[in-house]
Amino acid sequence: ATEMRCSHQLPPAHHIAQVIDRWAAEIETLSEGEIDVQVFGTNSLTNAKQNATAVAKGSIDCAFSINPQWGKTLPIMNVTLGPFAVSRLDALKAWEGSEAAAFLEEKLLTKGVKNVVWMFTTRSTAITSSGKPLIKPEDFEGVKIRGLGPVPDSGFVAMGAAPSAMSGSKVYQALSTGVIDAGLTDISAAVTRKYFEVQDHVTVLPLFSVYFHGYVNPKWYDGLSDKGKQAVQEAGRKAAAWAIEASEESAASAPDELAKAGMKVHMATDEEIEALKAYMSPAFDKAFGEASGEDGKKLLELISKL
Amino acid sequence: MTTLLIMGLLIALLLSGMPIFAGLGLASIAIMLVAEGSITSVADTVFAKLDNGLLTAIPMFAFMAHVMIKSRVVDDLYEAANALVGHFKGGLGVATVLSCTIFAAISGSSVATALTIGSSAIPQMQRFGYRPRDAYGVIAAGGTLGILIPPSGPLILYAIVTETSIGALFLAGFIPGIMIALIFAGYCVFQAYFRKGLTDSEWIGWMNCVKALRKSVWSLLMPPLVLGGIYAGIFTASEAASIGCIYALLVGSLVYRNFGLKELGQTAYETVRTTAMLFMILAAAAMFGHAVTIIRLPIELMEYVTAIGLSQLGFILVVMLVIFILGMFLETISIILITTPIVLPVLMQLDVNLIWYGILLMINLELALITPPVGMNLFVIKGIANAPLWEVIRGSVPYVLLMILGLFLVLAFPGLALWLPELAGFGL
Amino acid sequence: MASSFLGKAMGMVALAAGILSAFLVIFTLALTGYSVFQRYVLGTPLTWTDELSGFLVVAIVMLGAADILRRGEHISVDLLSSKAKGGLALGLKFWGFLATAFVAGVMCLSAVEAVQFSIDFEVFSDGYLEAPLWIPQSTLLVGSGLLCLIALVKAFDVLRGGRKKQ
Ligand code: NA
Ligand code: NA
Numbered sequence: 001a002t003e004m005r006c007s008h009q010l011p012p013a014h015h016i017a018q019v020i021d022r023w024a025a026e027i028e029t030l031s032e033g034e035i036d037v038q039v040f041g042t043n044s045l046t047n048a049k050q051n052a053t054a055v056a057k058g059s060i061d062c063a064f065s066i067n068p069q070w071g072k073t074l075p076i077m078n079v080t081l082g083p084f085a086v087s088r089l090d091a092l093k094a095w096e097g098s099e100a101a102a103f104l105e106e107k108l109l110t111k112g113v114k115n116v117v118w119m120f121t122t123r124s125t126a127i128t129s130s131g132k133p134l135i136k137p138e139d140f141e142g143v144k145i146r147g148l149g150p151v152p153d154s155g156f157v158a159m160g161a162a163p164s165a166m167s168g169s170k171v172y173q174a175l176s177t178g179v180i181d182a183g184l185t186d187i188s189a190a191v192t193r194k195y196f197e198v199q200d201h202v203t204v205l206p207l208f209s210v211y212f213h214g215y216v217n218p219k220w221y222d223g224l225s226d227k228g229k230q231a232v233q234e235a236g237r238k239a240a241a242w243a244i245e246a247s248e249e250s251a252a253s254a255p256d257e258l259a260k261a262g263m264k265v266h267m268a269t270d271e272e273i274e275a276l277k278a279y280m281s282p283a284f285d286k287a288f289g290e291a292s293g294e295d296g297k298k299l300l301e302l303i304s305k306l
Numbered sequence: 307m308t309t310l311l312i313m314g315l316l317i318a319l320l321l322s323g324m325p326i327f328a329g330l331g332l333a334s335i336a337i338m339l340v341a342e343g344s345i346t347s348v349a350d351t352v353f354a355k356l357d358n359g360l361l362t363a364i365p366m367f368a369f370m371a372h373v374m375i376k377s378r379v380v381d382d383l384y385e386a387a388n389a390l391v392g393h394f395k396g397g398l399g400v401a402t403v404l405s406c407t408i409f410a411a412i413s414g415s416s417v418a419t420a421l422t423i424g425s426s427a428i429p430q431m432q433r434f435g436y437r438p439r440d441a442y443g444v445i446a447a448g449g450t451l452g453i454l455i456p457p458s459g460p461l462i463l464y465a466i467v468t469e470t471s472i473g474a475l476f477l478a479g480f481i482p483g484i485m486i487a488l489i490f491a492g493y494c495v496f497q498a499y500f501r502k503g504l505t506d507s508e509w510i511g512w513m514n515c516v517k518a519l520r521k522s523v524w525s526l527l528m529p530p531l532v533l534g535g536i537y538a539g540i541f542t543a544s545e546a547a548s549i550g551c552i553y554a555l556l557v558g559s560l561v562y563r564n565f566g567l568k569e570l571g572q573t574a575y576e577t578v579r580t581t582a583m584l585f586m587i588l589a590a591a592a593m594f595g596h597a598v599t600i601i602r603l604p605i606e607l608m609e610y611v612t613a614i615g616l617s618q619l620g621f622i623l624v625v626m627l628v629i630f631i632l633g634m635f636l637e638t639i640s641i642i643l644i645t646t647p648i649v650l651p652v653l654m655q656l657d658v659n660l661i662w663y664g665i666l667l668m669i670n671l672e673l674a675l676i677t678p679p680v681g682m683n684l685f686v687i688k689g690i691a692n693a694p695l696w697e698v699i700r701g702s703v704p705y706v707l708l709m710i711l712g713l714f715l716v717l718a719f720p721g722l723a724l725w726l727p728e729l730a731g732f733g734l
Numbered sequence: 735m736a737s738s739f740l741g742k743a744m745g746m747v748a749l750a751a752g753i754l755s756a757f758l759v760i761f762t763l764a765l766t767g768y769s770v771f772q773r774y775v776l777g778t779p780l781t782w783t784d785e786l787s788g789f790l791v792v793a794i795v796m797l798g799a800a801d802i803l804r805r806g807e808h809i810s811v812d813l814l815s816s817k818a819k820g821g822l823a824l825g826l827k828f829w830g831f832l833a834t835a836f837v838a839g840v841m842c843l844s845a846v847e848a849v850q851f852s853i854d855f856e857v858f859s860d861g862y863l864e865a866p867l868w869i870p871q872s873t874l875l876v877g878s879g880l881l882c883l884i885a886l887v888k889a890f891d892v893l894r895g896g897r898k899k900q
Contacts (some may be wrong), residue, residue: 323815582798
């Protein structure tokens with residue numbers, strides 16, 4: 001059998017980690033044993049930062065990254081982080097196989113990796129804080145909030161906040177030590193990472209979507225038989241749907257769990273969302289446009305068709 | 307079989323006397339060449355391991371330690387401990403354990419703890435007739451408390467991997483840490499009755515005790531500043547370390563007035579020497595971890611263990627045994643990163659309390675620091691005392707046994723670890 | 735120990751790298767202190783210090799490693815080797831330096847490849863610095879290259895020293 005060693009950064013209990021395991025089993029089944037998928041989670045094989053390089057060079061065969069991790073290397077990957085831009089459920093469901101996805105897959109090839117699966121993990125964002133909730137644009141003035149990178153942070157900067165990016169695993173400590181005042185995360189992570197121990201307010205809103213995407217070494221992929229290639233493609237299509245299901249499911253119960261743990265939960269209203277959007281969207285579009293140029297424009301067009 | 311072969315290869319390389327990082331590196335390169343036919347990942351693995359801002363906490367704590375040693379601040383801490391308990395039989399050993407415990411509450415690293423206390427305690431203990439090996443043992447072992455008594459870098463790492471609460475883990479480490487310190491102190495007293503030529507320092511009277519305490523106030527202020535800064539939510543660990551450094555620099559230059567620019571340069575250079583030496587091993591351990599993970603060695607080991615089908619207690623005992631064996635060869639960070647994700651699903655299935663397991667793991671990792679052939683604290687003592695490794699290992703043997711006793715106590719009485727966090731309202 | 739002119743020159747380079755590394759330690763300390771000051775006194779947290787600290791760790795370790803080897807301070811398990819005498823002792827020393835040179839050489843070659851990749855594929859660091867990744871990776875290349883050279887010089891010195899005695 002052909003080995004397929006996959007690295008990801010998620011702890012085993014994470015709902016996407018479980019989708020990845022299911023995806024791996026599906027590839028083995030569909031390829032009828034031609035491909036032997038070995039999944040290494042929690043950064044145990046390679047570090048999240050080195051994943052893309054390791055796959056491109058062929059030191060491992062496959063890895064998963066979260067889109068903001070591409071940073072300046074491939075700024076258009078940030079497109080789903082646009083404020084309230086790609087967070088409708090039907091848009092996420094239409095993503096797999098869309099022109100937008102195909103365009104990004106083409107760009108990923110120029111960085112040496114072939115994309116094989118898109119797994120959305122968020123479209124319900126939690127903004128947590130202590131003492132007072134963060135709801136209106138003026139609430140964010142001077143607030144040190146967890147960031148995701150220069151481009152996605154631009155919307156918060158426009159409201160006067162001071163974002164500072166860090167990986168999900170560092171946020172708890174940063175909140176408890178006051179390095180940041182406010183958390184910004186996928187709502188399920190607010191539960192699993194126990195933000196309720198260190199924060200008492202949470203605003204829930206469809207701010208943006210984040211995805212884990214799986215990619216393989218192009219040479220490795222070319223070496224597969226047609227059946228093997230089909231197995232990878234088919235499993236990717238199925239897993240995209242599973243990921244949305246799993247994410248929706250874990251997001252659905254999260255607000256109640258946060259409330260039960262003592263947090264004051266506020267679900268943002270449409271008016272509140274419009275008010276935030278008025279500040280955040282122009283700033284994001286400007287930063288995104290500067291970082292991604294013509295490619296960015298083209299991608300935004302394709303996104304609008306979703 | 308592969309496991310034995312690889313362990314045999316590594317041991318042979320290390321015993322031939324080459325630098326540890328070279329031995330680990332050579333073994334990993336050999337594994338990768340056989341398994342992959344390629345070594346392209348080496349630089350990326352090393353870079354990814356070292357490129358971590360949190361790691362600066364370790365050189366910063368080492369820097370702080372060097373400053374406090376050079377300006378003789380730690381000597382005063384050690385002398386205060388000595389003035390209080392040194393006149394009892396075996397009291398000097400007890401004073402050493404006490405100093406290690408206090409410093410463990412400052413430092414998140416066992417290596418820094420052994421390094422700091424060792425530099426003042428070793429000459430002192432030898433002056434009062436302790437056998438070198440006994441002095442090495444108590445400091446190597448006392449130093450390991452650095453990762454059990456909060457703050458602790460490895461505990462934070464474990465919390466991140468298992469998604470458990472850092473606060474709960476810190477509190478859980480406290481009582482077992484004090485308990486093991488007491489066991490060590492008890493052993494020092496016991497040992498003193500069987501050693502000839504051991505002189506006790508004299509009781510200097512309460513007035514002088516107060517004087518010594520007053521002199522050591524600058525180092526006693528360190529734990530509240532550093533730990534308090536972390537607990538009160540003011541600093542991250544690496545920031546707390548840097549603030550501790552700046553504090554130590556201020557005390558050295560303004561209070562003790564024996565620390566100038568020249569000393570600053572020397573201290574920075576010494577810090578580089580400690581840091582580069584330790585982190586080269588960390589880098590090579592990352593290579594080794596990557597190589598054995600690629601050939602699925604840890605996974606197969608654990609799968610085998612899982613396949614036998616054990617009870618909760620049986621499983622933990624087997625895991626502890628495996629980690630003890632891994633601990634002979636790997637450094638703490640690699641062990642946490644390699645084993646935890648593999649045993650975690652089984653632990654959750656068997657309904658094991660993850661905070662409790664975290665503390666058991668930490669005590670086992672303390673053991674790893676003083677078991678040969680790869681034991682960082684052994685190397686630190688060897689480094690500062692310029693002693694043969696053999697002497698340091700022999701001195702540490704009794705403490706290995708005592709720590710195993712401590713491990714069994716926490717295993718038998720989970721409340722030792724869980725009582726404090728439960729009291730503080732962490733729903734466990 | 736007898737040392738060639740080249741060996742002495744290499745030793746000076748290693749020492750210089752070690753001193754540079756010491757400056758970087760002080761710089762890291764100042765940087766972290768400055769970042770805390772910015773956050774609490776000025777209320778404007780810096781976003782790039784943590785990332786820069788990570789790069790500094792790589793530089794400090796890699797630039798210091800060769801100097802430590804020059805000083806003979808890399809720790810080893812000397813359980814058996816410290817008991818060896820004469821030719822065997824020399825042989826073990828030679829073997830140790832050779833192994834060090836090999837590992838450092840592999841690290842260096844692999845670093846060349848990593849730097850080349852980062853340049854070809856235009857890889858940037860993923861934080862606010864947005865630094866081209868080949869820059870911090872270069873410290874790994876330079877440091878391991880120097881380490882390899884010092885180890886070779888040391889191995890050569892062992893050979894020469896051994897021959898002189900006979
Ligand atoms: Na500690
Ligand atoms: Na060990």
